[in-house]
Amino acid sequence: MRIKTMVYGIYPKNENLRKKLSQWERDIISGKEICEAIDAEKRRIYELFQDNGITYYTDPLLNWYDLFRPLALSMEGIELGPLTRYLETNTFYRKPVVNSIGGIKADPKDFFELKENPPLPLFNPDKNTFLFFPSPYTFFKMSTIPDRLDFSKFSHSILDNYKKIVRVFGIQKIVLFEAVPYVNDDISFLSDFAKEFSVTLITTGKLTENNFNKFSSTLESLITDPEYLDIAQKHSRIPGMKFIDAHRTALEKADKLENFENYDDLILTTNDYLDFLPESIANSKVELLGTAGV
Amino acid sequence: MFEVAKLITQEIGSFRKPLYLSKVFHKIYGTPEFEELAKKATLETLSIFDEVGMDNIGVGGEMFRWEMYEHLADKLSGIKFYGMVRSFDNRYYKKGSVVSRLERSRPFHLDEVEFVAGSSKKPIKVPVTGPYTMMDWSFNDFYSNRRELAMEFARVINEELKEIQNLWGRVSNGRKLEIQIDEPATTTHPSEMDLVVESINRSVEGISAEKSLHVCYSTDYRLVYDRMSELNIDGYNLEYANRDTINRGTGDKERVGYQDIKYFAAINEKLSTKKFLGVGVTDVHTDFIEPVKLIEDRINYALAIVGDPELVRINPDCGLRTRSREIGKQKLQNMLTARNNIIKSQYQ
Numbered sequence: 001m002r003i004k005t006m007v008y009g010i011y012p013k014n015e016n017l018r019k020k021l022s023q024w025e026r027d028i029i030s031g032k033e034i035c036e037a038i039d040a041e042k043r044r045i046y047e048l049f050q051d052n053g054i055t056y057y058t059d060p061l062l063n064w065y066d067l068f069r070p071l072a073l074s075m076e077g078i079e080l081g082p083l084t085r086y087l088e089t090n091t092f093y094r095k096p097v098v099n100s101i102g103g104i105k106a107d108p109k110d111f112f113e114l115k116e117n118p119p120l121p122l123f124n125p126d127k128n129t130f131l132f133f134p135s136p137y138t139f140f141k142m143s144t145i146p147d148r149l150d151f152s153k154f155s156h157s158i159l160d161n162y163k164k165i166v167r168v169f170g171i172q173k174i175v176l177f178e179a180v181p182y183v184n185d186d187i188s189f190l191s192d193f194a195k196e197f198s199v200t201l202i203t204t205g206k207l208t209e210n211n212f213n214k215f216s217s218t219l220e221s222l223i224t225d226p227e228y229l230d231i232a233q234k235h236s237r238i239p240g241m242k243f244i245d246a247h248r249t250a251l252e253k254a255d256k257l258e259n260f261e262n263y264d265d266l267i268l269t270t271n272d273y274l275d276f277l278p279e280s281i282a283n284s285k286v287e288l289l290g291t292a293g294v
Numbered sequence: 295m296f297e298v299a300k301l302i303t304q305e306i307g308s309f310r311k312p313l314y315l316s317k318v319f320h321k322i323y324g325t326p327e328f329e330e331l332a333k334k335a336t337l338e339t340l341s342i343f344d345e346v347g348m349d350n351i352g353v354g355g356e357m358f359r360w361e362m363y364e365h366l367a368d369k370l371s372g373i374k375f376y377g378m379v380r381s382f383d384n385r386y387y388k389k390g391s392v393v394s395r396l397e398r399s400r401p402f403h404l405d406e407v408e409f410v411a412g413s414s415k416k417p418i419k420v421p422v423t424g425p426y427t428m429m430d431w432s433f434n435d436f437y438s439n440r441r442e443l444a445m446e447f448a449r450v451i452n453e454e455l456k457e458i459q460n461l462w463g464r465v466s467n468g469r470k471l472e473i474q475i476d477e478p479a480t481t482t483h484p485s486e487m488d489l490v491v492e493s494i495n496r497s498v499e500g501i502s503a504e505k506s507l508h509v510c511y512s513t514d515y516r517l518v519y520d521r522m523s524e525l526n527i528d529g530y531n532l533e534y535a536n537r538d539t540i541n542r543g544t545g546d547k548e549r550v551g552y553q554d555i556k557y558f559a560a561i562n563e564k565l566s567t568k569k570f571l572g573v574g575v576t577d578v579h580t581d582f583i584e585p586v587k588l589i590e591d592r593i594n595y596a597l598a599i600v601g602d603p604e605l606v607r608i609n610p611d612c613g614l615r616t617r618s619r620e621i622g623k624q625k626l627q628n629m630l631t632a633r634n635n636i637i638k639s640q641y642q
Contacts, residue, residue, distance in 0.1 A: 247433070
């Protein structure tokens with residue numbers, strides 16, 4: 001068995017960056033200065049991932065105030081709604097209010113000041129970085145959407161915009177993150193996107209074969225809770241399993257891995273992005289994840 | 295028996311700290327200097343509450359506390375802090391990890407209650423963070439499940455409330471003891487409402503006081519209303535203004551944020567002992583000062599549904615520490631003026 005590891009999504013900030021962001025919010029330092037500080041910290045986190053042997057990682061998204069904010073602010077037709085509890089956590093996000101979905105307002109690769117979020121660029125990738133996006137399904141479920149905009153239209157427009165962003169960065173490896181379970185819905189909306197790009201889909205909660213009935217592609221990786229690993233193996237080149245708990249500070253024990261020796265390749269990752277943990281614990285969990293990789 | 299008044303005005307809990315206290319709070323916490331500054335800030339806040347004419351002065355804006363979770367967690371052995379966790383944007387709080395059996399190592403609120411009780415003759419309401427919220431906002435690295443942890447928090451909170459009750463016997467000066475259990479997390483896991491009820495009831499076991507429950511920013515208050523007959527709670531102080539429009543009027547369309555009071559009233563109607571409702575009429579997340587007439591509309595709308603003015607109390611949505619002291623005072627002032635106008639026009 002070859003075990004690979006992945007760290008994805010928003011990573012917790014250290015105290016120094018939190019202080020700098022606070023200064024930026026009070027106009028004590030400029031947008032350019034906070035961008036530089038964020039970029040420098042991202043580089044440090046990339047080194048942390050590399051030093052710990054993490055196989056795959058996304059940008060740590062230190063300038064994303066929540067899972068949707070900089071994307072919502074970069075697209076025509078989407079505004080920020082009220083602060084809303086993020087699922088069952090004690091963390092809040094500004095619920096996107098979608099009126100329509102137009103194009104991208106700003107070059108996501110350049111410096112661009114946003115209201116109520118640190119400036120773009122959307123990502124500061126290094127040569128190994130995957131691009132990270134909330135899946136259109138999660139975006140739809142966690143936004144306010146007018147009746148006239150059904151999921152099919154919504155997901156098509158959002159994925160079109162994601163494609164534009166992907167092309168600007170010239171990176172083909174993409175992580176799509178689902179924060180909400182599919183229930184009875186299918187994932188055919190991702191068929192074309194998964195044909196065009198190398199997509200790692202991180203799911204949440206229960207999965208069944210019905211979710212894949214109309215899906216006409218193969219994912220690079222499908223990451224699931226351990227009990228759905230067979231489905232992940234069937235529908236992706238490399239199955240992935242959520243192994244590290246992003247909602248507990250206790251460190252996991254690596255001996256849990258013994259049950260998964262039948263898989264040729266396996267990606268181990270976290271059951272949510274690590275922003276729900278104190279930074280020191282997130283660092284320890286990254287270290288632990290790194291030791292599980294072979 | 296205590297006299298019940300109409301449309302009692304009350305604070306929910308926190309008020310912005312003066313800079314001289316907030317700047318050094320953590321640095322001097324627990325020292326005689328801290329005590330001196332916390333008392334000074336409390337007296338200044340009480341004087342603001344007096345000036346605007348608040349009926350119930352809470353505990354003077356919670357000047358002895360930094361934050362509702364950390365204040366308790368910091369006084370419990372069994373909790374370890376590894377660092378800050380994001381609440382929203384660039385706002386963070388210290389989220390503790392429960393790593394061994396919880397025990398109260400120091401009282402949470404006795405010094406504050408004693409000082410406020412000795413500084414004013416007005417009614418006092420003591421806010422205490424509830425067991426379910428303490429559980430939900432902690433990392434659980436020790437107890438076998440969420441229920442066990444919530445009930446353990448309930449046990450230590452109950453110990454604190456019993457000490458406050460004992461203290462109250464000496465400092466009440468004839469006032470009834472009022473305890474507000476703060477449970478913002480109440481409805482975040484709808485499947486755990488049994489645990490909410492069980493843990494809150496355990497926390498107030500053996501406490502002879504007027505007990506209220508504060509919940510805010512819930513996506514569904516009906517989950518709470520549905521359990522009113524089982525909760526050992528006399529009234530509910532809730533946030534509504536944040537979800538309302540700022541348009542004038544007392545119709546359903548203008549008062550969209552207050553719609554579910556109808557649900558509350560329908561259930562309350564069936565209870566043998568009626569519960570009171572503290573209605574949030576001013577939004578603590580915006581500097582917009584709600585005009586007096588808008589607040590009157592909100593009160594009148596709630597009043598028309600609940601009927602009995604002795605069952606309606608008037609408060610901000612939540613603690614006003616999110617706003618500057620000046621804005622906080624103006625919001626309270628308009629709240630009081632609106633209430634007084636209604637009392638004058640309808641009950642005198």
